[in-house]
Structure formats: C-alpha cells, structure tokens
Amino acid sequence: MAHVISDDCVSCGACASTCPVGAISEGDGKYVVDAGTCIDCGACEGGCPTGAIAAE
Numbered sequence: 001m002a003h004v005i006s007d008d009c010v011s012c013g014a015c016a017s018t019c020p021v022g023a024i025s026e027g028d029g030k031y032v033v034d035a036g037t038c039i040d041c042g043a044c045e046g047g048c049p050t051g052a053i054a055a056e
Ligand code: SF4
Pocket: 005, 008, 009, 010, 011, 012, 013, 014, 015, 016, 030, 031, 047, 048, 049, 050, 051, 052, 053
C-alpha cells in the first residue's frame, strides 16, 4: 500500500518536505508518490491545500 496523489494536485510542493522518507517528487504536471518508497505513514495528507493526497 502507498499514498497516491490525484489530479487535484496544483504542484505547490508543500507535501514533498513533509515526507520522512523522501517518497514525493515533482512529476509531469503534478507531484507523485513513489509507491516503493512510501511507508504509508500519512504525514503528507494534512498539508495538501487541495486534499489531493490519500491512501490508495
Ligand atoms: S501539497 Fe498537494 S497540491 Fe501541493 S504538490 Fe503536494 S499533492 Fe500537490
């Protein structure tokens, strides 16, 4: 399991620094979570202004 970022992402970048394992990076048009790195801790969810991050 991993967290995923939907198309509601506006690429503000706020989530990247909240991830303790560095699983979030800028992708093509939105930020993305590397499923193999994410430990499903949920730390990134609350800081997203558009609610684009959720558990898969
Ligand atoms: S905090 Fe939300 S809107 Fe900002 S880059 Fe992350 S997923 Fe996208």
